[in-house]
Amino acid sequence: MKTYIVILFFLFQYTILFAQNNNLISGNVIDDSGSPIAYAHIEIKSLSIGVMTDNKGYFELKDIPEGTHKIDASFLGFITETHTIKIQKGQKKELYFSLQKNIEELDDVMIISESEKTKKERTAQAVTVIETKEAKLKTTDLGEVIAQTEGVSIRRSGGLGATAKFSLNGLTGNQIRFFLDGIPLHFNGYTFGISTVPVNLIDRIEVYKGIVPIQFGADALGGTVNIVSPKISVGLSGSASYQTGSFGTHRTAVYIKNRDKNTGLFFTGGGFYDYSKNNYKVDVKVANKEGKLTEVTVPRFHDAYQGYGVNFTIGVKDRPWANELSVKGFYTDYTKEIQHNNLMSGIPYGEVMSFRKSAGTILTYRKNITDNINLDAVFGYNYSERQFEDTSDCVYNWFGECISNRNIPGEINAQLSGSNGASDQYTWNNNFFSRINASWKLKEHHIISATLAPTYTKQTGDDRFVKTFDPLNTRKNLFTWVNGVEYKINAFDKTLENIFFVKNYLQNIKSEEYTPPSNNLAISKRNVSYFGFGNGLNYRFNKQFSTKVTYEYATRLPQPDELFGDGQFILSNLELEPERSHNANLEFTFKNKNNYETSNWKIHTNTFLRKVDNLILFVPSVDRTSIYQNVFEAISIGAELSANWTSKNDRLTFSGNSTYQNFYNNSKEGLFAAFYEDRIPNRPYFFANGSASYNFKNIFQINDKLSLFGNTRYVHKFFRSWESAGLESFKQGIPSQQVYNTGITYDYKMSALKYAITVEVQNLTNEKNFDFYGVQKPGRAFYIKLVTQF
Structure with a gap:
């Protein structure tokens, strides 16, 4: 005791x-x-x-x-x-x-370190860097964030999850390549496009205009967009966000990372879930009792979208044997209801569905071999699956009612001549890829770099309702290899930087198909090889004034969807030839001296030229016979202007930009010679953005801030068909439109945690807005978003 x-x-x-x-x-x-x-x-x-x-x-x-x-x-x-x-x-x-x-x-005394944005934009690369610090707190998606940049236009065929066409200086679609940390975006699982990538999972966006650095191993024609993940710093950190609002929208994202300083071990993990009914109101034409078409306003009834995904990375950093060795894994799943054809005309669909899944892994190894030699190597595998389902025999009207039944099932197929009825199509892709970059510092300001970037894609498919000859069973193989060598020099105390590079493009296409009625094996093969080159020069006259001149003779190789079709709406075309283009930019940047007693401002201008041969154009159809074709030569010439101003206390900010691009047909012979010097149809040629914000600091406590913000976008009217086509009704255009968004954010810090809540109104004036093919986009919408960062 x-x-x-x-x-x-x-x-x-x-x-x-x-x-x-x-x-x-x-x-x-x-x-x-x-x-x-x-x-x-x-x-x-x-x-x-x-x-x-x-x-x-x-x-x-x-x-x-x-x-x-x-x-x-x-x-x-x-x-x-x-x-x-x-x-x-x-x-x-x-x-x-x-x-x-x-x-x-x-x-x-004090020397302030440059941000990643400043470092990138001061190089000889034609790049604009978009920081996402403020965007993470707002309800806009990644597509809308990028669309506020000069030269960029993102056009949608509806609400969340709808097809988004990215345009940069007039060029669009597959002419632009998208990357996540230097790896093709779709090889990271984001097969539904850039707008579905959660803003809260990224650090910044780099937009390369026309001239693509060799390290991407890309054959882009119009440019490249690289999404950069947050740096993996020592300790535990992360974020979580949740957004809800109009049209049954729910979006959530979670990101966490941890790194041990002593062992170098690190882990990152993230996930997202998006859902929207997309039941906003649209104006359509419906037959009345007398059979006459009249315009009515109805909510969309079969346009919902759902997407979710997870990813994780484990590895080590800063070890004697590796700067980084890591393995990444990911999985994504998307479901999209399809309500209408590309023109939003005719009879709507009530049960047509599209599904996509993707999974894969990426191995990364980085090492400073010596003080002057660096090696970065990435190897990966990606599996993707697409399903298109059209099995209903119902005939729907625009009110979402099944008004009758067809003799032949398939809402789309039943309207096509020679159709066998319902479809349940699967397309499978197996992709193997690598990016190997090496650099050698010859002297203090002289660096040679080389890149090897092979990619192999194997595609096949199956329509489960087809019992005889099925074109989807064709085995299709595509091997692409892009190589590059670069020489970079800094001179005159780093006031001048010049980058010269040479690229080689190789592509091997093979298709094996059993053709009826003899069921013989038909093999199609084609190999192509091209060279390209370019140069970038940046000169700083002083800290306030600089200029940049960039040029590339670029090649863009056809992609799997263009060559093989997508198994849903796009037919195959193995005869597609690569696009080639002369791309040039001339930039000037003016800014004030760094003085904390005055406001800060910056003005940037860019004039550009894109001269394209063998342009690949998506030729749409109201049914499932759309196709990609080489159609004509084209030239895009234009100018960009951007400016921003911030008050000396960082409270008030204004920014704005505008873009004019004359993208016109330059073909004097061939199918489109009759439209020589006409603007390429269905693409805006003038648009502008403006934004403003004001911050109230230390309102309720030392560490809080209340931000009022607003932005607007103007798009000038443009034709949907050729300007010289003749009949005004045939070339009917999309009218000028201006959309306003506004909102308020309150954020504060408590210990190591940061909290924010944002309330935002998009399309404040309920403007009827369209991007292409007459498909109406959402009207006024209200959203609220909660964010926690630690």
């Missing part, structure tokens, strides 16, 4: 001692714009105690004795701030420091 008493006595004494030394002071250090200050010094001079903030501006002071203490927070270039605090036994206190910039010290 005495032994137990002695043990309890010592435990009691230990508890008291622990409580006496468990006093804790924690908090955050931010600048006057609300951004965290990493490596700020926190000190209690009287106790000779001090710590540094982490990369999120967070700190902890442990085992602080009772009493009143003065605590200082300091950082180079900022005025030291002091708080006085009284602490008692077992007490935990939170402090927040908001440091003001020291103007004199900034002018004389």
